[in-house]
Amino acid sequence: MTDVATRMTRAEAPPAGARLLTGAGAVVEAMRQIDPDVVPVYPITPQTPMIESFSKLVADGRAGAEVINVESEHSAMSAAIGAALAGARTMTATSSQGLALMTEVVYVAASQRAPIVVALGNRALSGPINIHCDHSDSMLVRDSGVVQLFAQSAQEVYDLMVLAPRVAEHPEVLVPVFVCQDGFTVTHSAEPVVSLADERVRAFVGDYRIPHPLLDVAHPTSQGTFAMPDHYFELKFGEVHAMRAALRVIPEVAAELSRVTGRAITMVEPYALDDADRALVVLGSTAGTIKDVVDELRAEGERVGLLRICSFRPFPREAVRAALGGIESVVVLDRSLSPGGTPALYADISRVLSATPASVQGCVFGLGGRELDPDGVREAFDRARHPAPGELGYIGLRE
């Protein structure tokens, strides 16, 4: 075990031009710079500081969006679909129960190919009621047809928010993009964040263009039409095409943004994987703790590594297989539960690695905001010493 003081000395100096921003603050800064047209939103912890601060910017005349204070998240997403299809760049933000209430309409947004950007502060779903982080809200919309990008830090939240409109509005993608960050751990923790100049962000995102804006009355269209059994399947399959396109578009747009920021944005982030024989896989901020423990274990001579998944939907199968296919033993850490079934990330990784020699087992951790501390990470790496393909366990649980 390394004590806290030793860890602190390893902290890097903040990059030049950095300001202290929370993850929520990073969302607001990116939104101010992108200057969306319409923001229909309903407050919910831990998303609240995003929308409080953004509404203040609008009230103070520092952002031009029409903020619509709707009566529920169901209405927020409904209004967002209308606005986005009408021809307005549209963003919203939510968490947990808010996303649950929104879910019915999230499917419609994806189906109608509305390029809405959603900032999600990941929080456990009730019940029992809880306000802290896990990924059960994201997993609720796993199959809805939306892109889900998971940030590790406030800096990455900012970068992904700037990236998101370009991905969502790409003519071959046209689905909502969720920028996910761990509730409180990222939304409420201040970190050094470097932002771009306003005009660089505006130039990068460009004007909002969709193929058939509803308010283009010279070219009238019907949207949100009924689909009978003879068309539903094909229209649904359009969302598969959108995801295939996103798999190609995200790295392209990310490379373009990286040239401006000098910071990498990757579909997956391998950490110390090259000669590793054991590896963990995880989404979100937990990767930060794991990287520290990987450094410690490496110093002790152990060949361990990490694969952080940034793009959860679309799931970058080839990149994951390339990164993990040669690893002897993989433990997938899921921060959500599938009672009686297989947690989402574990299921995805297992499928991708099924034709490789890698042994894959799963572990659920961190539900309802429970910390995964360095000892817990070491426990996960210990489990990887004993390859147990198909096994599912729990870390940090009084079983």
Add this chain to the structure above:
Amino acid sequence: MSLPRATELPTGGTVVSAEALRNRTGGWRTAGRPRVDFDRCVNCKLCWVYCPDSAVLVEDGVFRGFDYDVCKGCEICVEMCPVDAIDMVLEGDD
């Protein structure tokens, strides 16, 4: 009519005007079709105004009858006609 493949469908199922003309919704009629008695018709074109499917044919400002390829048989023309010049007949009857 062969059905379109997934890649041939408009993104998000959006229907642009020109595509709507391709759909032969006349096959939806189940309760007969409208018939006009031109001896009674005063060419007010209220049927043209109300028809939700643009199935009322007007040439040079004159009502000429119905496009049965798109008329769904909703009967609103019968309902709106101020001189009772339109009635419904069973398919095949004239």
